[in-house]
Amino acid sequence: MRPFRLADSDLAALGAGRPSPGTLGLLRRARLSRHLLLLREARRAVPERLAWYDDLGALTPAAARTRIADPLVGLWSARVLAALRAGPETALGELPEPVGHLIRVTHSGRTLTVRLDDRGPLRHLLGLPPAERLAPTELAHWHDCLDAAWRILVTRHPTAAGILDGVLQVIVPARPDPLAEGVSATSAGAFGAVAMSAPATGTGLAVALLHETQHSVLNAVHGLFELVHPGGRLGYSPWREDPRPTFGVLHGAYAFLAVARFWRTELRHDGATAPGRGAAEFEFARWRTAVHETAGRLLAGGELTAAGVRLVGALRDEVEPWLAEPVDPEVERLADLARADHHARWRLRNLTPSPGDLTALAGAWRAGRPAMPVESTVADGVRTIESSPRLRLIRAVLRGDTAGAEEGDPGDVACVRGSRRDALTSYQASLSKDRAHDAAWGGLALVSPHPALRRRPELVRAAALALPEADLAALADWLSHQDED
Amino acid sequence: METGQPDDGPAPEWRSAMIDISEFTLAELVTHDDSALDRCLRHLAEDRTGAGEQIAGFNSAL
Numbered sequence: 001m002r003p004f005r006l007a008d009s010d011l012a013a014l015g016a017g018r019p020s021p022g023t024l025g026l027l028r029r030a031r032l033s034r035h036l037l038l039l040r041e042a043r044r045a046v047p048e049r050l051a052w053y054d055d056l057g058a059l060t061p062a063a064a065r066t067r068i069a070d071p072l073v074g075l076w077s078a079r080v081l082a083a084l085r086a087g088p089e090t091a092l093g094e095l096p097e098p099v100g101h102l103i104r105v106t107h108s109g110r111t112l113t114v115r116l117d118d119r120g121p122l123r124h125l126l127g128l129p130p131a132e133r134l135a136p137t138e139l140a141h142w143h144d145c146l147d148a149a150w151r152i153l154v155t156r157h158p159t160a161a162g163i164l165d166g167v168l169q170v171i172v173p174a175r176p177d178p179l180a181e182g183v184s185a186t187s188a189g190a191f192g193a194v195a196m197s198a199p200a201t202g203t204g205l206a207v208a209l210l211h212e213t214q215h216s217v218l219n220a221v222h223g224l225f226e227l228v229h230p231g232g233r234l235g236y237s238p239w240r241e242d243p244r245p246t247f248g249v250l251h252g253a254y255a256f257l258a259v260a261r262f263w264r265t266e267l268r269h270d271g272a273t274a275p276g277r278g279a280a281e282f283e284f285a286r287w288r289t290a291v292h293e294t295a296g297r298l299l300a301g302g303e304l305t306a307a308g309v310r311l312v313g314a315l316r317d318e319v320e321p322w323l324a325e326p327v328d329p330e331v332e333r334l335a336d337l338a339r340a341d342h343h344a345r346w347r348l349r350n351l352t353p354s355p356g357d358l359t360a361l362a363g364a365w366r367a368g369r370p371a372m373p374v375e376s377t378v379a380d381g382v383r384t385i386e387s388s389p390r391l392r393l394i395r396a397v398l399r400g401d402t403a404g405a406e407e408g409d410p411g412d413v414a415c416v417r418g419s420r421r422d423a424l425t426s427y428q429a430s431l432s433k434d435r436a437h438d439a440a441w442g443g444l445a446l447v448s449p450h451p452a453l454r455r456r457p458e459l460v461r462a463a464a465l466a467l468p469e470a471d472l473a474a475l476a477d478w479l480s481h482q483d484e485d
Numbered sequence: 486m487e488t489g490q491p492d493d494g495p496a497p498e499w500r501s502a503m504i505d506i507s508e509f510t511l512a513e514l515v516t517h518d519d520s521a522l523d524r525c526l527r528h529l530a531e532d533r534t535g536a537g538e539q540i541a542g543f544n545s546a547l
Contacts, residue, residue: 036506
C-alpha cells in the first residue's frame with residue numbers, strides 16, 4: 001500500500017485540462033481505492049452477513065473491481081461517508097446493480113461505451129430530477145446524438161475524446177428544465193457519471209459532456225490533493241446566478257476551460273465563413289476571458305492550497321495566450337457585454353449594503369456630506385436559473401435574426417445594438433417611473449457613465465430606494481466618489 | 486485529501502494522503518487491520534470544503 005503520487009508536471013497538465021492517459025489511470029485507481037475503502041468500512045461496521053458483500057465475493061477479482069468502480073457504487077458508498085459524519089443511522093441498502101442501456105459508438109476506429117441509466121434507484125443523487133424510463137424513440141435520439149458528438153470529438157478534438165473515453169461511464173437522462181435549453185450535473189461521489197437533459201444536437205452533447213467530465217476529473221484530483229482550504233467566503237462565478245464557495249468557483253473555471261477550448265478548436269476547423277461562426281466566436285471570446293479572470297481571482301484570493309495554486313496557475317497559463325487570438329470586434333463587444341451583464345445582474349441579485357450603512361449613507365446625502373465607504377455583503381442564496389433578456393437579444397444578433405434582435409425592451413435593444421446613449425435614456429426613463437425596476441438597473445449598470453453604477457449597481461439601487469427624492473444621476477455621481485469596497 | 490507538498494529537487498512530486506489499494510480485493514481489505522486505511526477514512530470524513538455537493542453544471546441558457 002503506497003500513497004498516491006503525482007509528478008508536478010502531471011498536476012500542471014491537469015490544471016491545463018490536458019491530463020495524460022497515465023494520469024487518468026491514476027485518477028481511476030484513486031476512485032476505485034476510495035470506493036474500496038468505503039465498502040470496507042460498510043462491511044466492518046455490520047457483524048452479520050451482507051448479501052451485497054457475498055455477491056461481490058462471488059465475482060472474479062477483475063469483475064468485482066469493475067463493479068466496485070462503477071460511478072453509481074460511488075454514490076452508494078458516499079452514504080457510508082454520510083453515516084460516518086452524521087451517525088450510524090443511515091440505511092445503506094443493497095449495492096446498486098449496473099442497469100440501463102449500453103451504447104457503443106465508433107468513429108475512425110475509436111469506440112466510446114456509455115451506459116444510459118434510466119432506471120437505477122440512486123440516479124437522482126446526481127443532482128437533477130431523473131427522467132422516466134426512455135421510450136424507444138428517446139433512446140434512439142440519445143444514440144444518434146452520442147454518435148454525432150463522438151464523431152465531432154474524434155475528428156476535431158482527439159485529445160478531448162481521449163479524456164472523455166477515460167472518464168465517462170454513465171449518463172443519467174434528466175428531466176428538462178423549462179428555463180434552460182439544456183442542463184447537466186455531476187456529483188463528487190460519482191466519478192464518471194453525468195446527469196443531463198436530452199441533448200438537442202451532437203455538438204451540444206459534446207460540449208456538455210466535456211464540461212461535466214472536467215467536474216469529475218477535478219473532484220478526483222481534489223480527493224487526492226486538497227485544492228482549497230475549508231471555509232472561506234462565497235463569491236462571484238461567471239456561470240452561476242448564485243454566490244459560490246471557492247471550490248465551486250474553481251469547478252466552474254475548470255469546466256469552462258474545456259468549453260472555451262472546444263470552441264477555439266471548432267473555429268480553427270470551420271473556416272472564416274462557416275455558418276454559426278459568430279456564435280462559436282462568441283462562446284470562445286466570452287469564456288476565455290471569464291476563465292482567465294476567474295483563475296486570477298482564485299490565485300489572488302488566498303483560499304487555494306499549494307496544490308490548488310499549482311493547478312489554477314497552470315489553468316491560467318493555458319488560457320492566457322488565447323486572449324490575444326483575434327475575434328471579430330463586434331462579436332468581442334457582444335461577449336464583453338454578456339459577461340458584464342451577468343456580473344451586474346449577479347451583484348443586483350446577491351449583494352446588498354447593510355441597513356445600518358444605508359441609513360448612514362442617506363444621512364450623509366441629506367446633510368450634504370461626502371459618501372462614506374460602505375461595503376456590500378454576499379447573501380447565501382438559493383440557486384436560480386434566470387435567463388437574461390439582453391443575452392437573448394445577443395443570441396438573436398449572432399443568429400442573424402434581425403427581427404428577433406428588435407423584440408424586447410427598447411433600452412435592451414439599444415444596449416445590444418451598441419447605442420449607449422439611447423439605452424441610457426431608456427433605462428433612466430424606466431427608473432424615473434419605477435425605481436424598483438430591476439431589469440432597468442441591470443441595463444443601466446452596463447451603459448452608465450458613473451463608475452459606481454458600473455461597478456456597484458446594488459449600492460446605487462439601494463441608495464436610490466432609500467432616497468426617493470434624490471436625482472439618480474447626482475446620486476450615482478456622489479457614490480462614485482466613495483472608496484471601493 | 487490532505488494537500489500534498491512537492492518534494493524539493495529536479496523532479497518535484499506531489500504526495501497524497503490517500504493510499505493506493507486498487508490492487509487489493511475487498512475481502513483482503515476487510516480482514517486487514519491497518520492504521521493507514523483508518524487515517525484515509527478519517528480524511529474522507531473530515532473533508533469540509535463542500536466537495537460533496539452536486540455540481541449542477543452546464544446550463545446552456547447562461
